[in-house]
Amino acid sequence: DGGITQSPKYLFRKEGQNVTLSCEQNLNHDAMYWYRQDPGQGLRLIYYSQIVNDFQKGDIAEGYSVSREKKESFPLTVTSAQKNPTAFYLCASSTGLIMNTEAFFGQGTRLTVV
Amino acid sequence: GNSVTQMEGPVTLSEEAFLTINCTYTATGYPSLFWYVQYPGEGLQLLLKATKADDKGSNKGFEATYRKETTSFHLEKGSVQVSDSAVYFCAASGGGNKLTFGTGTQLKVEL
Numbered sequence: 001d002g003g004i005t006q007s008p009k010y011l012f013r014k015e016g017q018n019v020t021l022s023c024e025q026n027l028n029h030d031a032m033y034w035y036r037q038d039p040g041q042g043l044r045l046i047y048y049s050q051i052v053n054d055f056q057k058g059d060i061a062e063g064y065s066v067s068r069e070k071k072e073s074f075p076l077t078v079t080s081a082q083k084n085p086t087a088f089y090l091c092a093s094s095t096g097l098i099m100n101t102e103a104f105f106g107q108g109t110r111l112t113v114v
Numbered sequence: 115g116n117s118v119t120q121m122e123g124p125v126t127l128s129e130e131a132f133l134t135i136n137c138t139y140t141a142t143g144y145p146s147l148f149w150y151v152q153y154p155g156e157g158l159q160l161l162l163k164a165t166k167a168d169d170k171g172s173n174k175g176f177e178a179t180y181r182k183e184t185t186s187f188h189l190e191k192g193s194v195q196v197s198d199s200a201v202y203f204c205a206a207s208g209g210g211n212k213l214t215f216g217t218g219t220q221l222k223v224e225l
Contacts, residue, residue, distance in 0.1 A: 006157075033213075042203065042217040043158075058212070090157055103213060105150075105157030 002027045006091050006106035013078070013085070013113050021076045021109045023091035030096055032074035033103065036060060037088040046089075049074055078111065086113045116141040116208040120216035123201075127194055127223050135189040135219045137178075137204035145206040147171075147180055147187040148213070152201045161189075161202070194223045 004025040013019045025032065031050050035043040045058030049068040063082025068074055074093075078085045088110050092103045121136040139145065146165040150158040162171030167182035176191045187204060204216040 004157075035215075040217060043215040045212055048212065092158075102160045102163070103158075105159070107155075107157050 004091060004093050004104050004106040006089075006109050008109060009107065011109055011111045013111060015113055016080045018077055018079050019085075019111065021078070021089055021091075021111070023074045023076065023106060024072055025074075025093045025104070026072060027093055027095075027104060028071070029093035029104070030071070031094045032068070033092040033094075034058075034064075034066065034074070034076045035090045035092065037090055037108075043090065046076065085111055087111060116145060116206050116212075116214040118204050118206050118214050118216040120202075120204045120219050122217070123220035125219060125221050127221070129196055129223055129225055130193045131223075133189070133191040133194045133198075133221070135202055135204075135221070137187045137189065137216060139185050139187065139204075139206045139214075141185075141206055141208060144182075145208060147178070148205040148207075149176070149178055149187070149189050150203045150205060150215075152203065152218070154200075158203060194221070196223045196225060199223045 007022045033048040034046040037043050044060050046064050047066045049055035052071050065077045090108045091106045094103045095101045117140045119138050148163045149161040151161045152158045162173040164171040164180035170179045178187050178189045201218045201220045203218045205213045
């Protein structure tokens with residue numbers, strides 16, 4: 001079945017450690033996105049990539065990094081510089097320009113800093 | 115940049131009641147508009163969309179009409195079910211291939 005897979009579902013991290021969240025899609029989509037969801041704030045865009053080996057900062061990129069070495073994969077690293085990393089992280093993909101097409105979302109990763 | 119404002123929740127309704135969730139947007143140009151639904155512990159799923167003024171998106175009994183004159187895209191359903199309980203997000207497309215989301219509205223439907 002085609003879809004977008006995030007792993008792990010739950011992740012715990014100690015303060016000061018970097019952690020990488022996985023996002024894989026087999027939908028052959030060009031564009032991929034990372035969003036952060038906090039209670040009462042909706043979804044905020046962290047990074048997005050429209051094509052392999054290219055990505056752009058979203059609205060809240062500070063403290064995060066990404067790579068897009070393969071079309072299928074768009075991992076997100078939460079660095080120790082991110083001041084408040086505890087949140088629900090959602091990865092999404094779309095075929096192209098998001099204004100004309102549906103974004104497909106993964107199940108999310110809940111990151112907790114302990 | 116774009117912004118999306120939707121009514122705060124939670125909204126609690128009895129089964130078979132009429133639902134309206136308000137959504138208004140500000141944008142440069144003419145965005146496409148979307149409603150996404152999130153069930154507990156899951157990612158978002160597209161519920162419906164409209165790509166130009168006066169378009170009506172519909173799916174699973176839900177409807178929303180793109181109103182350019184009032185910059186609105188209100189979600190409606192004539193008769194809600196317990197299974198409709200979820201968080202609903204309004205979103206608008208923008209420049210740079212981005213989606214801007216509202217804060218989400220939680221809907222609880224009771225028997």
